[in-house]
Amino acid sequence: MTRKAAAERVGINIRTARDWDRGVRRLKRGRLYPDGTFVDYTTNTTTMRSMTSPPSTVPEQVGSRLLSLQERETIADLKRLGWSLRAIGRKLGRSASTIKREIDTRSTDGVYLPHGAHRDAATKRMRPKPAKLAQSGRLRDYVSDRLREQWSPEQISGVLSRDFADDESMQVSTETIYQAIYVQARGGLKREVADALRTGRARRKPHRSPEQRTSRFVDPMVMISERPAEVEDRAVPGHWEGDLVLGAGNKTAIVTLVERSTRYVMLGHLPGEHTAEAVRDVLVTLIGTLPEHLRGSLTWDQGAEMAAHKAFRVATGVPVYFCDPASPWQRGSNENTNGLLRQYFPKGTDLSIHGLEDLEHVAQKLNSRPRKTLGWDTPAERLLELV
Incomplete structure (x- = not known):
């Protein structure tokens, strides 16, 4: 059925049906996306949330590398028709071992149900965890102290990799530090912005590649x-x-x-x-x-x-x-x-x-x-x- 027809059958708005397909949850003040992004319409802000529970529905495509819902439906159809694992794999462009592992792992009482298998795969794939710098402790204190000394995030990350090479709990990437500073609810370092970074910017400035840069002059340059x-x-x-x-x-x-x-x-x-x-x-x-x-x-x-x-x-x-x-x-x-x-x-x-x-x-x-x-x-x- 088309999405519109399915929405009418269930008795919901077509936009709600589209949200369900994409794994978007509608909350009281905004919308929560599968990756944890929350859009708050009352304050017009975008923040990151920890996914304490899986969405009621899952997106059709969990990941480009992984099996999609449509592929799982095809596996179920061809399996009922008696196709071999190799034939199903050739049809989908997947290896026979992938098809066998999917059927063996996701089947219930010997029956392979594509939608149930897809929900199970999506639920098990979600591994939400709080950002490293959102948790108080030795790492966060170290980063905060170095930011107050006007170290750049890249310098902090590099020195941590050198001085704590054998301690995984004391490793943090440059991007994680920037997100802790600039993204609300993503690390609690917001108060450091004014003094932490050399630029003093309250917002990140995107960097463009040479091909994307706008020409400095009205008349085109010959390089x-x-x-x-x-x-x-x-x-x-x-x-x-x-x-x-x-x-x-x-x-x-x-x-x-x-x-x-x-x-x-x-x-x-x-x-x-x-x-x-x-x-x-x-x-x-x-x-x-x-x-x-x-x-x-x-x-x-x-x-x-x-x-x-x-x-x-x-x-x-x-x-x-x-x-x-x-x-x-x-x-x-x-x-x-x-x-x-x-x-x-x-x-x-x-x-x-x-x-x-x-x-x-x-x-x-x-x-x-x-x-x-x-x-x-x-x-x-x-x-x-x-x-």
């Missing part, structure tokens, strides 16, 4: 993985790496460009704010001083200052490739050069005091230094050969 091979091996000159050197409070900045094959440095003056438009204008000016054959590409990180990358490409014809998040090694030449520049522009200083002439002087200093990676040639000598 470094799509950069031509000739850029990667530094065989062809004219490909640049760029970044900003920031001053005190990140309020002032200098644009830095480094050519990948020659290590030649160009510096751009930003007297005011380092907005996307200001950085774009400086980059257009710097690239504009180069001959056409040295305008190959520009590689940058995903800083907000490059939000106008499309306008830069339109103005110069130079494609921009973006590094992966938190991957400074993908612009190794530029990172190394920025470190050298700190000799002239120390951290925590106001960079707006340096004018165009100052920047040209520093760039000339770096470009006239011999480099081991260039066979002790200078960047200026290498670039002069190209020009």
Whole structure:
């Protein structure tokens, strides 16, 4: 029968029938699901409950790995028709031993009843137990004390695994600690939230994989993985790496460009704010001083200052490739050069005091230094050969 027809025969609402099929129990204030999740409609909250008694009904599918109610009905039907255990197993895609064990274990007085067998399997499978940190004791005290010392849940779990390797009662996973803090009635550590975690968040923040992250810019980025091979091996000159050197409070900045094959440095003056438009204008000016054959590409990180990358490409014809998040090694030449520049522009200083002439002087200093990676040639000598 259909669910609707069955509900009418029994005299219940179709939604109640659907709840019975799924093992959902309707309580006074909300709904209790088979996994212990309780949705309270009066307070609009979701908590976890210990299942003190099995539900009055069980879901049709106990688990994807286990036999479903439909499979048990098929076993009963085919057994009555005289099918062998192997034939039933082939029909269901199960081993013959699984079918034999099911019939031997679940039969009553030699009769196999699928619904009774399914209820028995579901009831025995439920092993509700209170969360580890919901119980007072040595483990909970240890976790609480370390949280007060600003240890992270991962640090707590790791040290417990090392120091109490032979004591199962003193083992707890990182996720269990987080649930004890964030899920109501799941461990009693709610009061620790304000001081326990370094973030101080009262709610968990989901972390997304790189594929799920939203692009930082309106205009789509072209990632470094799509950069031509000739850029990667530094065989062809004219490909640049760029970044900003920031001053005190990140309020002032200098644009830095480094050519990948020659290590030649160009510096751009930003007297005011380092907005996307200001950085774009400086980059257009710097690239504009180069001959056409040295305008190959520009590689940058995903800083907000490059939000106008499309306008830069339109103005110069130079494609921009973006590094992966938190991957400074993908612009190794530029990172190394920025470190050298700190000799002239120390951290925590106001960079707006340096004018165009100052920047040209520093760039000339770096470009006239011999480099081991260039066979002790200078960047200026290498670039002069190209020009």
